[in-house]
Amino acid sequence: MARTIRTLAALLIAAFFLIVGNGLQGTLLSVRGNMEGFPLVLVGLLMSAYFVGFMAGCQFAPAMVKRVGHIRAFTALASIASAAALAYALAVEPVFWLALRVITGFALAGLYMIIESWINEAVDNEQRGRTLAVYRLVDLSAATIGQAMIALAAPTAFTLFAIVSILISLALVPVAMTTSAQPRPISSAKLELGKLFRISSLAAVGCLAVGAANGAFWAVGAVYVQELGYPVTTVAIFMTTVVIAGALVQMPLGLISDRLDRRIVVVATAGLCSAAGAFLALVGGASSEMLLYGGFAFGFTAMPIFGLCVAHANDRAEPHEYVTLAAGLLWLYGAGAVAGPVIAPMVMNAFGPKALFIHTSVIYGALVVFGLFRILVRDAAPQKNREAYVSVPRTSPTVFEIDPRGEHDEESDEDGVSENASTV
Missing domain, CATH: 1.20.1250.20 (MFS general substrate transporter like domains)
Structure with missing residues (x-):
């Protein structure tokens, strides 16, 4: 198991940075929007817009991966998410923020899918449960840290937006430098x-x-x-x-x-x-x-x-x-x-x-x-x-591909989709 975790270390580190950044960003936008006098319904719409983009990303991000591969798609999506994190501070305008939230949701969905499909491909059936437990530990630790980081600086300052962007950008490094073989293209x-x-x-x-x-x-x-x-x-x-x-x-x-x-x-x-x-x-x-x-x-x-x-x-x-x-x-x-x-x-x-x-x-x-x-x-x-x-x-x-409860063989199911393929 230790060898598997070492193999997956780059992906887990990338996931950690993404989840910390995303956790901080969600709370930051709510707090800053309220301070700026955004109507409360608009503050809620910012979260709704994220999930609109997230659901679209789950549907369409696999096509990006098929076209250019996992690392290039990850680089593009992380760059978009990092740029969006900085753009919030450039213009505190409701329509602009809503558009950025859709973009962020789309990018994060694709980033998570790439990491999780890669993890799924790297583990065998006997190690799925323990690998998922480690991934869940990373998820919960990162979410906790992300929420706490709102207290690091004033929400009205540029600092926290820059930190979110830095965290997402740092997620690029371990993925770009990994020597692990890329998995097969994500299917839907x-x-x-x-x-x-x-x-x-x-x-x-x-x-x-x-x-x-x-x-x-x-x-x-x-x-x-x-x-x-x-x-x-x-x-x-x-x-x-x-x-x-x-x-x-x-x-x-x-x-x-x-x-x-x-x-x-x-x-x-x-x-x-x-x-x-x-x-x-x-x-x-x-x-x-x-x-x-x-x-x-x-x-x-x-x-x-x-x-x-x-x-x-x-x-x-x-x-x-x-x-x-x-x-x-x-x-x-x-x-x-x-x-x-x-x-x-x-x-x-x-x-x-x-x-x-x-x-x-x-x-x-x-x-x-x-x-x-x-x-x-x-x-x-x-x-x-x-x-x-x-x-x-x-x-x-x-992420459900890593779930040890499913059948993880190489045979195709009745719809012609490999059991080892990502499903949206």
């Missing part, structure tokens, strides 16, 4: 959302709900803290607390879900998340301690639900369907993340900053109701069909 397969709903409507609705609720949080969570009157340092601590809490719960809750009816765990976690949202709405402004307690509870319950939904869907799917199924669930997450950041700011404009977590509480409460209904009308998946919970980053559909 037909997205079958109807089939996804037939396999598990709870998983499909759950991922849509997570996108709508968590997408809203990532869009305007920092603004929520600002509007309650807390300083930027508290914004950084709050956002970091949410990420750390989500990291801590992943595996313990996953192990519990492996032993129980996974639907019950999804419903219970969503119910607790709804309660955490209500707590933040009611007492988040009372003190910084209450704010951080609520943030920890929200991260502890909101962050694992996507993974639980993917695991539940896999319980009802055939091994050759895992990758396409998970890719479809990620697309539903993206669709929710387009809508949520638009809806939540409207509610906040009407009822104040606390309404952000009223929004998340209502969404997760609705998921609880839907989950209970599905438990009543459909039996649990047979124990022999249950797959182990695996914590997977929501970076690109290609």
Whole structure:
């Protein structure tokens, strides 16, 4: 395993820089946009625009890779993302920022896909689980650091935009210098959302709900803290607390879900998340301690639900369907993340900053109701069909190729797409 990690070190370092930069950029734009007097709905639209570009990148970036290869495509996309990070500071104009967010989302989707397809090609079946665990550790560590870096300088200064650009540019170095052989071109397969709903409507609705609720949080969570009157340092601590809490719960809750009816765990976690949202709405402004307690509870319950939904869907799917199924669930997450950041700011404009977590509480409460209904009308998946919970980053559909639950052979499936090919 150590040899494999050394082989993948360049890709993991590149992913680390990208995730740190992207994490910092999302929070920075929310905070800076609020300081500049952007309407709250516009701040939410900045996150929605990112996911519009992200979904387009998942669809069209493979063609770039096929045309010029992984390293050249990575260089081009990273250069675009780095330039976009600097361009935000040149003109603080809403339409300009929205266009940049679409471009950023497109570029980051392509960058993640290139890294993850490369990792997938470099590992054998026996090492997929451990490799994915290492990649997830990189993901969570980078996200935590990225959120905390908002406190390094004033959001109104050029400094943080430059840091984002530097981080994305640094991701170029290990990829450009790697001696690893490039993988085969990324392929794409037909997205079958109807089939996804037939396999598990709870998983499909759950991922849509997570996108709508968590997408809203990532869009305007920092603004929520600002509007309650807390300083930027508290914004950084709050956002970091949410990420750390989500990291801590992943595996313990996953192990519990492996032993129980996974639907019950999804419903219970969503119910607790709804309660955490209500707590933040009611007492988040009372003190910084209450704010951080609520943030920890929200991260502890909101962050694992996507993974639980993917695991539940896999319980009802055939091994050759895992990758396409998970890719479809990620697309539903993206669709929710387009809508949520638009809806939540409207509610906040009407009822104040606390309404952000009223929004998340209502969404997760609705998921609880839907989950209970599905438990009543459909039996649990047979124990022999249950797959182990695996914590997977929501970076690109290609990450699911590394998931050890799928079949990773060289034979083609019924659609003529290699099981080892990236699926969007």
